[in-house]
Amino acid sequence: MEIEKVYEPQRFEPHWAARWVDEQMFRVEAEPGTPYFSLAIPPPNVTGSLHMGHMFEHAIIDSLIRWHRMRGERTLWVPGTDHAGIATELMVDRKLQAEQGKSKRDFSREEFLAMVWQWKEQHGGRIVEQMKRAGVSCDWSRERFTMDPGLSRAVREVFVRLYEKGLIYRGDYMVNWCPRCQTVLSDLEVEHGDVNGSMWHIRYAPGLVVATTRPETMLGDTAVAINPEDPRAAMLGGKMVKLPLTDREIPVILDNMAELGFGTGAVKITPAHDPNDFEAGKRHNLASIQVIGEDGTMTAAAGKFAGMDRFEARKAVVAELEALGLLEKIEDHKLSIGKCHRCRTVVEPLVSKQWWMKMKPLAEPAIAAVRDGRITFVPENWGKTYFNWMENIRDWCISRQLWWGHRIPAWHCGKCGEVTVAREDPTECSKCGSAELKQDRDVLDTWFSSGLWPFSTLGWPDETADLKAFYPTSLLVTGFDIIFFWAARMVMFGMEIMGDVPFRQIHIHGLVRDADRQKMSKTKGNVIDPMVMIDKYGTDAVRFGLLISAAPGGDIALSEDRIDAEKAFANKIWNASRLLFSKPREGAAEPVSLADRWIASRLNAAAEAANRHFGEHRYDLVADVLYHFWWDDFCDWYLELKKLDADWSFSYKVYEQALRLLHPLMPFITEELWQRLEMGGKTIALAKYPEGSTIVDVDAETDMAQLQEIVTSVRKARADANVDPKQTVAGVLSASGRKLGVAQANAEAIARVARVTLELRDEEPFSLKLALKVDRSKLEKEIAELEKVIANSQRQLSNEGFLAKAPAKVTDGMRAKQAEYEAQVAKLRAALEEA
């Protein structure tokens, strides 16, 4: 058979990648009622490009999917992408900024959306093309996008249902506001970090000093609180004090929120700009004065500070207080601030009217589903993290002041103010019948639509055959960073809407980090681009490198060296194939030698282990087992011994099975080589995965172990004696029983792989003596060299000659080394004598 001399994955990987897609080899028909394995891809952002995290996740999913498919199961992997509301909008906005110096707000909503859609049409296919190049075996005929008409209908249906059920409501609450993105954010979208800030102590009245980390908000204070147990309580409680820098008077209230002994014991209350104060304001019926606007500048209510940026206003307020002598002191204070996880702008707490989802009633069945095992986590420890969050869940703010996304299906009546929520766009107010309706301007949090993904992609709300055939899906594979964002919400939506779990298992994988365990990031410049790696080393090497490093639970430290090493593995397989393909294939395909029987047993064991480890999601162990089977067993032992045989037909049989075993992990090279065997199938991906068994050929394995021990002993003896590897030597082997038998039966094999002719003696214990012809001149040369070294170091030890002027420090180490040299020389002299 023809086979190219050099392993060049670029020559065949793109070919197979295209062919798998073009011929729809992974398309599957829905047959409700039959067993299946199905999985929905965690949809990557449509705007994105493939990074190592995707590559890793897809390597895991694709291996598992291919394994299930090869086991003959009806296997579906649904691909798709996410519109990624805020991320996409920010990206297009930045692009406008860079290219035209304009922002989103220079355009109308319609104009802007048209641009985003255009961008999506032009560039949205990029990540999908990259996935195809990476060989993922999705059913591309079922590709979905979260803003497809069908999925949008699902979003709307769910919203209306939950609204009608009272689980979605609208109201004024304290929210996280990003002044840069001009939208509200959910708690999960805020990243908290510690910063070194200050605590300013401000005297509001004699004997009443408040401490604050945000002095600019004092302009919106509507009370000062002290603890009811505070000694000042009786005197100050209910009194009015004048708020510095303003004309207003505010009350001193008594509330436990002022902790005795913390700070000054008095807390300023700003209901419009602090979550705690917002609650306190409700408790005490306080006014709420918003002094910071949605754009992050001070409002008219801030008086002479109006129009200033909030951080400028802070400086100005502090300066003014200092000038008035009201600033008692400034302390260093460590505090945590929240930033928008998209643009890193400091989030401003504001009171705002938003849409919310009640989470407690949705969380309960979702908690139960994991508690009673209808959903299991792999590794199971992640269940604790899930429970921890779910049991302390708070309502989810689902509206966003964005344009790109699913617009909230609610209409406001211009006449009576009633809100009409409907499946079909209404023409009149549900209360007063007025036609003066305006649709809510907001869109839904992007995670609302992703939360429906497992069933919306299968055609819900229609009762499709796909839905009946493939829901619940079998598995979710994802990173721990989106357990709350996504996984938990899918469980809640699945339980509420479908009345069943969205998937039976959740496999949580780690993060791909660089070789130094640092997070990969563009700013650090340590990003390893999967497409670059694919070009350089081939997809198979990248996949295998990721999978063999994928220990459960842990992050993986990926280096280019690791990928390079796996390319060497692929290269090894390629070259083993070249050897095999140079041999005749004709024959009965039955074992003809010990080597044949042994490799069949090893193949069987490897197959059994691979199946077992796949079942346990231990892709690292699958990879490890197959790596060692191919390299150690098949190449290093089997092929070397096989070179003695004339009939190679059985080798082809084993080889073909070994290709199948490896296919889920290295789909390209196995497909390419398998096709050259002309087995008649369309693709190795649809060939049956070898089952293997725990029953091994004990006879063959035992004999082979004996043979390996003999060979290794000979090689070691040769290495010890420094024998030229090309030279065949004679030797005497003492052994008995089975080992002797093996030595007798396999004398030719031993001679070949160890270059030795052995005289066998039936005696214990096992021993080996090589009859070596010693090269006298080589020995003499070695002795001479060593003696030179000894003489030199002797001079050092005794500080003779020129060294006497600058005596070296004599250490024990030097003396020991000297003794070693002398012993070595003595040994060599003895050897010379003998010869």
Next chain:
RNA sequence: GGGCCUGUAGCUCAGUUGGUUAGAGCGCUACCUUGACACGGUAGAGGUCACAGAUUCGAGUUCUGUCAGGCCCACCA
């Protein structure tokens, strides 16, 4: 403040229910360009399994504590 995880060879990591001599890849040393492969072969070196106790015939593995590091959640003026 609450929760989770990690600490094993120079580096990155395995080590299944406690059981002889603790493994892999890379790196390192020596030898070898042999007709599949130097992206290779053969033989090696290298570990007080963070530390201290406890349980046990037996602990890298179980328990407690200490130290070190990482992550997540949290309305800590």
